[in-house]
Amino acid sequence: MAADTAEGFARSFALGWLAQDTATLGQLFAEDADFLSLTGDWAEGRAAIERTLKAEFKGAFARARLVTGRAKLRMLGPGAAVVHQRFVLSGVLNADGSDGGRIATVLMAVVTRLGPGWVAVSAQFTAES
Template sequence: MVAAPEDFPTAFAAAWHSRDGHQIGALFAEDADFVNVTGLWWRDRAAIAKAHDYALKSFFAETVLTPGVTTTRLLGPDHAVVQCRFRLTGQMAPAGTNAGDRQTILSFVLRRMAGGWQAVSAQNTDVVPGAETHLNSGGFRAVDYRGT
């Protein structure tokens, strides 16, 4: 849990850098949801922790996750939406080479609990510069219609 909603992205990055998925899981409610950049949907704290633990010990083992621009919108006294643009560096590709830097926007829905704020939902979206949407035409790829 975190003391204030705007602290959540920094706490998420700190848990990421611990390389312990259970530290990420501890930021989420027992019945929380997390949808990753490819649409994998983890539906409770244990699944969120397990998936992150695997990733942080394998293809994300050398990554640095840096929070950037953050917005916080209170939805009453006990709920908030926090969105943060993160930069991810150091991801390993399947061949063992560097997969290149990425930017994502993580959206968190938080609720106030005794002792602080905890996520009940998260959605991770890759930022694809110069693209408006995706096409599935024999291979999933980002496209931009503005140039056509």
């Protein structure tokens, strides 16, 4: 299901992430959306985005949790916006199974109104330096 508002996109993403619900996360993206994941995978299209997230949830992010930080919204017009959302990611697993510690991350998404909701046409979820 698409986010109700442009402002609500990041919250919807966080809820889907915490539930590790790739189908719900997929619905936050346009059918032909692009997504650059935390592991550096560039997924093209909703199905590829869901596959990428599913693989990440089985690996490094199997126990991951997000804590919401600062957010910023820039409206580009009545039906388009850029969303920035900081998160702190914890519970990341290193390849050897040890705790990867906390990671500062940023979700940046270009969202558009599609029917009654808002979906990302392009998004990056990356580590912040």
